[in-house]
Amino acid sequence: MKRISKLAGALMCISALNAYADCEPTKSFSAEETSVINAYIAFYGRAPDEAGLKFWSEQLAENGGDLSGIIQEFGNSAEYTSNFGNLSSEALVNNLFQQAFGRDADAAGLAFYVGELESGAMSLQSIALAVLNGASGDDEVIVANRNAASQYYVTLAQDADVELDGQATRDVLATVTTSDETKTQACAVIADDVAEAEEVAAAEREAEQDTTGLSCDNGSPNTTPVKKTGQLKGVGGFAFSSEAIEGLGGIKKQVIGTTGAAGEYSYYEVCGKPSVVTFCLGVKKNCSVEQLPGGIEIEEMSIGTRVLGQIEATRLPITVRDVIRATYPEATQNEQNEVITNAYQLALTLDSDGDDTNGIQISAAARAEAELYADGIDFTFANFDINANVVSLIGAVAGVTALISENQATVFDARISGITDVVIGDDDEDEGLYPGKFIESGYRISERSTTYLDENQNNAGTETEEFTYDSMGKLKSSMATYTEMLDDDETYSKLEIVSQVAYSHDTQNRVNEWVSAFDENHYTLEGEKVAHATGQDEFKYEYEDFRNVVLREMSDSTETIGESVEVKESTSGEFTYDDSDFLESLEYSVSSSETTSEISPMSETSSSASVKVMYTTDANGQVTMEKWDMEKDGSVDKEVMYEYLHDGRIKTRMTTLFDADGHKMGGELTQYEYEAASCFFQSHAAFFDTDESFAQVVCTER
Structure with a gap:
């Protein structure tokens, strides 16, 4: 009943079966395999199993392709005895015609073959071969259609690592006639049955690996796979x-x-x-x-x-x-x-x-x-x-x-690989630790520009960053210039900070350390430098290798203001992830100290703080929102929202700062620009002339 309902469904949905038209695609079959499949159809009424097809095809090849040389042994099986052993001679012969052609034997043919069988002049196997060899017209078309459906089954079953029982394929092949439509319907049922069998096999493998109640070999308490x-x-x-x-x-x-x-x-x-x-x-x-x-x-x-x-x-x-x-x-x-x-x-x-x-x-x-x-x-x-x-x-x-071509493979590799798993920090003091990412898709960030906003969303400063990469596309360095115009009390007209960052990578090409040296200058309205500070930030990352995510982020910074004040700051943060390995939260602590040498005795002050960040992610695990609690008191002091391009690259990052009463007090808007990254695998994408001097690098824009 189950199989009939599937076939009925196929009959009602012919338009949905185009994917199975002509029972393709299938792997290629040799002449010997095609002959053996026909023998299975005629003698057993079913498609062959993988092992049987392989064995008899090899036997047939060794016999020079002459099916008559192996047909006797082919027919001696427990399957034949079980299915047909109790049938009369007339029923046996007629069954051959039904299995091969889907019709009863004509009276003359039936009488002839029954006589040959009962006299011992021909075996049933020989009769089956004779019936196949004599096929013409509609009979020949039906055999070809049933062979095509059988080849389709063999291809799918081998790929899925399953075997349907003989009766299942026997039932399906019996529905195939001269019509291409019936062949298409049969292949739809075969595909459905093989998929169902594959699910059952997978469930059985799962049951065989049942670990309920067992302890971890490594002593871990996480005993639930x-x-x-x-x-x-x-x-x-x-x-x-x-x-x-x-x-x-x-x-x-x-x-x-x-x-x-x-x-x-x-x-x-x-x-x-x-x-x-x-x-x-x-x-x-x-x-x-x-x-x-x-x-x-x-x-x-x-x-x-x-x-x-x-x-x-x-x-x-x-x-x-x-x-x-x-x-x-x-x-x-x-x-x-x-x-x-x-x-x-x-x-x-x-x-x-x-x-x-x-x-x-x-x-x-x-x-x-x-x-x-x-x-x-x-x-x-x-x-x-x-x-x-x-x-x-x-x-x-x-x-x-x-x-x-190698060139096409290279371009595809570059587009698929891109620059991945490069985590960068942000050295802005009120930004804290930022687990940003250089998004994949065969592009790398060439420039990042940020506009800082006051409480009225007006321009309060700008920052531009340019990035450089090595020959393999790994982030090498960046240069940032920050400019802020005229503060509230007009004590200076411009603040300018220039920072140079160098990046280091681990064996998996992830940034695991970066050092930023900065030079900060304050200028008067007349352009006179009134304050000068230099310093260095060092960031380090620890990864959980098998999930390729950042576990801890640490930083140390030193800033010298003029020749009298030195400020040191250290941070250490830990990330958590949900069950889908998507970023969930960050908690880190900050400790700082300030030493003033002009005061006698030398003055030193210190402070510490704790910060918590909660992340919201989309279905792909990309961060869409960050909520920063700068004092871990339950309030939101900063909110960061992300907008992405269609292929997952960051388009904009909008940061809003809030005062203690929850009112907006400024923020920033960062925009990203990209360049195609397929040039950066130079040893892979380069062409060289005969003396191995550089000739050409292939780059593609998308």
């Missing part, structure tokens, strides 16, 4: 396998699957630790380094065939570049870039719609096809583009003989 979702940015339909680093009672939670349309993958956080996720070419069931037949060593670097790489899973988006860097940390930048290029060249060539602007999508058919060649494909191959298995794969899937 948390299933989370990460993202391999820009790559959908890639096989993955994740396994928890820590176990509960020796059980390490695993998830296998394929990345979603936006590159989503699943993993478990267990006992306070994440999972390691592996990405592979081919179908998901074979995505495991342990299952590889050794792999191929290329300059002692390769992790093995079919495997793209491994990385610790995180809720934050990762890219192929991140995976390769994590997999081959000892490799040089050029070696890493070569592997990244190989991966993107192949993935882009296999992309289902050939349009890289919407990311890469690898279809189930492409994954199943790749399974034929995956154990001979290593992403670290020096001559990857001419590897025989690579060429065969792209020929079968895309009908081409050459990969997408």
